[in-house]
Amino acid sequence: MSIKITLPDGSVREYPAGVSSYDIALSISEGLARNVLSAVVNGEVWDANRPIEQDSSVKLLTWNDPEGQATFWHSSAHLLAEALESLYPGVKFGTGPSIEKGFYYDVDLGEKTLSSDDFVAIENKMKELARQKNEYVRQPIGKADAIKYFTNKGDEYKLELIDGLEDGQITLYTQGGFTDLCRGPHIPNTGAVKAVKLTNIAGAYWRNNQDNKQLTRIYGITFPKQKELDEYIFQVEEAKKRDHRKLGKELDLFAFSEKVGQGLPLWLPKGAMLRERLESFLKKAQLRAGYLPVVTPHIGSKALYVTSGHWEKYGKDSFQPIKTPDADEEFMLKPMNCPHHCEIYKTKPRSYRDLPLRLAEFGTVYRYEQSGELHGLTRVRGFTQDDAHIFCRPDQVKAEFIKVIDLVLYVFKTLGFDDFSAQISLRDPENKTKYIGSDDLWEKAESAIIEAAAERSLNTVTELGEAAFYGPKLDFMVRDALGRKWQLGTIQVDYNLPNRFELEYIGSDNQKHRPVMIHRAPFGSMERFIAILIENTAGQFPLWLSPDQIAILPISEKYSDYAEEVFFALQDDDIRGFVDHRDEKIGRKIRDAEIMKVPYMLIVGEKEQNDQQVSVRKKGEGDLGSMSWSEFSTLFQKEIKENLAGF
RNA sequence: GCCGUUGUAGCUCAGGGGUAGAGCACUUCCUUGGUAAGGAAGAGGUCAGGGGUUCAAAUCCCCUCAACGGCUCCA
Structure with missing residues (x-):
């Protein structure tokens, strides 16, 4: 018997019943078959090797599809579980889904505590298991048998999950020596996982409920190529450079003090600006x-918040009322x-x-x-x-x-x-x-x-x-x-x-x-x-927001007075900044202004003083040449107008 | 609040049972310069705080505080 498979481009092909998405891919090209991770069959994501018995629409999924990546990472979570079971016998498993970037698995290791020092051993075990190219085998199972299986295994978390499932809807997946309760789908075999990195470890309440036991959550990410992992790590490192906590410190925007108190930011002059x-x-x-x-x-009297209802709802989780010296008055922050x-x-x-x-x-x-x-x-x-x-x-x-x-x-x-x-x-x-x-x-x-x-x-x-x-x-x-x-x-x-x-x-x-x-x-x-x-x-604010919009950099102390004169004139045009009077060479002053991300640097020396001009350097772009103060002011105001277009 | 990790100079970090190090920043002096780091000298730390083990603790152990990664929460 043959069935009709409709592909995303609308073409219809005939295959024998029981054909898998993998077979379909293979019939198109070997390269595609190598890359197929899973497939959307009639709107549902299926294993690539799951037999299709009826006329269906099929969309093959590869690493280039978000759903393909999700399948890949979900299968990686199973690989992590397999590694954990082999390294820490008796470990119990919660859930292990794919997430936006990677996957995690929640596990109960009993008395054992895991730390990131253990990651290398786990990663190596995962890679070893991946190289075995074990197939992910789907097996529908009756509810009673599933309960029996996990009772034998002693995994109460899986039993609790099964409890919420309908008989007839339960499937197990096995790869290598590891079997998990799972609705799937999975990639054809573990061999596709070439690069593995465990990223962090955290406590996570079972079923997201604070009243439940806290399990150990292990986060990781995997890729089909080592190069992709390297790129990912690079991107994460780059992103960390933009972290506001890091830039806030570097650019003198804000600070925290233990003495002032947790979570109470101090706005420094530049941040306040x-x-x-x-x-x-x-x-x-x-x-x-x-x-x-x-x-x-x-502050407001406690009565205000009794009226609003917030006292009742949040009162005990708030800063507690402030009392006046004599009367029984209470005020809330x-x-x-x-x-x-x-x-x-x-x-x-x-x-x-x-x-x-x-x-x-x-x-x-x-x-x-x-x-x-x-x-x-x-x-x-x-x-x-x-x-x-x-x-x-x-x-x-x-x-x-x-x-x-x-x-x-x-x-x-x-x-x-x-x-x-x-x-x-x-x-x-x-x-x-x-x-x-x-x-x-x-x-x-x-x-x-x-x-x-x-x-x-x-x-x-x-x-x-x-x-x-x-x-x-x-x-x-x-x-x-x-x-x-x-x-x-x-x-x-x-x-x-x-x-x-x-x-x-x-x-x-x-x-x-x-x-x-x-x-x-x-x-x-x-x-x-x-x-x-x-x-x-990344701390490079638009000109109208920059705490310091200009840095005036005299070539030497001889031009300090001229620098001041320019500065005061530009201040009259509502331009903010400072004069760098330090006894440093111009290269140094430029470097420091660049690092502090000052949008414009005005360099003044003998030439500028004689011509009543400034030499303008834009951050990240370099020398714009010399111009009069008012020309600079005009250029400056024009940029701000463009920033605030429609205002 | 919970799980885990971390805490050494203003910043970034090294060290690690025998009482403290680097680079940058800072101060002083020399230098007066042309588009991303000039040179020299100096000063700076109860190694987060408290307790314990030890002849000896920054180092090992415990507690507290704070930060970081998550979980839970978020008017």
């Missing part, structure tokens, strides 16, 4: 967008600005004509983050949100939402953040009691967000159960240099606080109505945003 530039940039954009600036204190802003709303009766009311504040907040969570500037305990709260009528939610999206997109575009994703976080439909607010309000808010995102053609991913307890949200996610995802901009609908603070406005019907509140922050926090900005730009 960068931060101020960003703030004034957004303040200007917000004024144009109809926001009204407000300022509120860093503010963990957010919204309760204060609600009180501003309430300072007078509001009419529907006043809405939307957009209150904006760069508000510094303090949250007691778990110590293990702190991370450079991206996760800190004291940070400043570019916060605003929009109080609007229910019918205005969608339009306001779109306006905020436009503002966020404008900010991202101006700063060159083109690699981001928009995440829509909705409530978990299975667990509605976790959330505050009626079904009706939630449905309206969720559809407003979805429609607004669609209207602005955002590339969105939707996460169920990720909404805040008070409302759905839209977050703008970016990656840091090492590929970790962080939330920057956020837009959140809130039906909770208006109720708790009993916010009202008088409608056109002369009745009282409840406004809707939208929390939003385009940067998210100054700290995290700047961290990502540093990594995106």
Whole structure:
């Protein structure tokens, strides 16, 4: 009997029933067969050597397909498991999936603790097993037999996984002497794995639950060629050079002090300058967008947070209340600005004509983050949100939402953040009691967000159960240099606080109505945003943001006075920088300015002084020749205008 | 908070049971220069903090603190 196989180009070929994707590849070319890792069969990824019994569409997957890589890495995880079982008999296995770059396996080694010193031995074992070119053999198994197998083996984690599987849907995979519970698919044999590197080791809770036992998670990555591994390692090293913690130190932007406290960044002069530039940039954009600036204190009475509900929900995990000397008063360091802003709303009766009311504040907040969570500037305990709260009528939610999206997109575009994703976080439909607010309000808010995102053609991913307890949200996610995802901009609908603070406005019907509140922050926090900005730009900020925009470098001390004169003149044109008065040669001054990533160097010596000019050198580009001060100023302002196009 | 690793000069790091090293930065002097490191000298450390083992601890052990890689969490 023969079957029809449709390939991605639309061509249809006939093969005998039971043909595998590998056979199909072989019929096309031997080279392709060598490279085929797995195949999409009727929309599902299958083993390349799994027999196909019916007419099917088949897309062969190789290393060039993300799904092909996923298969490769998943098979590598099994190879790691096989190596571990051979080196550490009795090891129990959790799960071992492929991840974005590589794979991991969670294992229970009993009393044994593993460290990265053990990696070489494990890697060598993996390579040895890979060279055996053992086939990955798929074997469907009944639930009872599967339970029997893993009971015999004594692997309670696999038994727990089987418990959640349906009889008839269970398969085992065996390569060499190792058999694992696995839905597959896998590559044809271990021989394709030529380069192996275990990258790190970590604790990970079984089934991602803090109440469960912590297993040892071993991360690794493999490649079909050693050269690809070398390239990968090189790229990781390059990425580490852009780490904001490293650059923050090198460029004197910020620091931490044990004495000040964990997660409490100190902004150094250059970092503070960068931060101020960003703030004034957004303040200007917000004024144009109809926001009204407000300022509120860093603390608020505990009663404020009892009203808002945050005391009940987060009180015990917050910095604890501050007490006054005599009375029983208690104040909280503010963990957010919204309760204060609600009180501003309430300072007078509001009419529907006043809405939307957009209150904006760069508000510094303090949250007691778990110590293990702190991370450079991206996760800190004291940070400043570019916060605003929009109080609007229910019918205005969608339009306001779109306006905020436009503002966020404008900010991202101006700063060159083109690699981001928009995440829509909705409530978990299975667990509605976790959330505050009626079904009706939630449905309206969720559809407003979805429609607004669609209207602005955002590339969105939707996460169920990720909404805040008070409302759905839209977050703008970016990656840091090492590929970790962080939330920057956020837009959140809130039906909770208006109720708790009993916010009202008088409608056109002369009745009282409840406004809707939208929390939003385009940067998210100054700290995290700047961290990502540093990594995106590798510390080479656009001219308008550079802490020092120019360095004036006198050829010798004789030209110091002239250098000062130029400096003061350019300061009048709002150009920031410094004169390098050190007793060093010009080459040295240039080198140091280059290392500090100063965008423009103005070299002044005898010639420049006589001609009332400056010799302009652009960082990374070199000598631009001599020009008058005002010519330089014009060129400078032009570049800034281009940076801020559309502003 | 949990698992693992790390902590030596301002920075990057070497050393390792017999009481401390390099390069850069810093200070002083010489040098007054033309587009990515001029030369010399000097100063600088309770080897994260505390406890223990030892004749002797920066080195070995324990605790604490902090950083790093993850996990969990994230108003």
